[in-house]
Amino acid sequence: MKYKKHVFICNNQKAAPKKSCGEAHGNELVDAFKAALAERGLLKEMRAQRTGCLDACAFGPTLVVYPEGTYYGNVQLSDVNEIVESHLINDQPVERLKLDF
Secondary structure, eight states: OSEEEEEEEEEOOOTTTTTTTTIIIIIIHHHHHHHHHHTTOOOEEEEEEEOOOOOGGGGSSOEEEETTEEEEEEOOOGGGGIIIIIIIIIIIOOOOGGEEE
């Protein structure tokens, strides 16, 4: 596997009145994760990218971290550094944001 961790962040756009991760700052989350990884020199071993619907719209904005397959919901821009430090670097998922399906 090329990347140690891979973060897929939903930025799906849905027509109102449906909840949409893209409308709820999904695109900004992608940029924030990329910046956080770049600041730490991790872009060669970790990747963050936008993705379509993760089928967890009610919990959005959502993202999933692989290879573990850990889903996070209601992720705010203020949560990015905590997810990067705790989960991506130290392999400790952020329990308060985890979605258990």
